[in-house]
Amino acid sequence: MKHNLQFTIPTFTEEFDVFPIPDNEKYDYWVPLLKKFIEQSDTIEIHCWNDEKDHINEMTLVFRGVSKIVNEGNITIIKGKITDDISNHVLYDNVKTNGKLKWFSIFLSRNNTPVFQSEHWGTEFFAPNLGDDDIANIKSMTPADTNFYQYQ
Structure with missing residues (x-):
């Protein structure tokens, strides 16, 4: 039987900031987590706040030739087919100089079907159609106090 899984990493925020930071x-x-699901995906969509110009410019260069960029309200959406360059950049150049995750949201899909979502700077997640072994594997990767909600 397959399950949908939502999970949230325990976080805190610094004074006068809304950026969630993992408790540890x-x-x-x-x-x-991202590596597990990026290997199953063919498309990536990254959401940044419009004022995160450095990250938008950086991703525009990384996604060059394989992307679609859309501005929706306060969010810039960068979407494209996953290449080795994109995958490596997202997996290994993913934190800002202050140690915080660069992107507000990342959505992975295959053939237009959702595979994985990482939101609120890597502290809230959704993964559909998981088997019990997949769920156990995810639980082994996340902090002990992670909150899980599993449903069909």
Whole structure:
């Protein structure tokens, strides 16, 4: 039987900031999670706030020739087919100089079907159609106090 899984990493925010930070101040769970699902995907969509110009410009260069860029309200959406360059950049150049994750949201899909979502700077997640082994694997990657909600 397949399940949908929503899960949230325990976080805190610094005074006068809305950026959620993992309680242990590390994103060590994020790369293994994203790697697991990026390998199953053919398309990536990244959402940045419009004022995050450095990240938008950086991703525009990385996605060159394989992307569609759309501005919707306060969000810039960069979407394209996954290439080795894009995959490597997202997996291994994913934090800002202050140690925080660069992107507000990342959506992975295959043949226009959702595979994985990482939102709120890598602290809230959704993955559809998972088997029990997949769920156990995800739980082994995430912090002990992660909140899980599983449904069919």
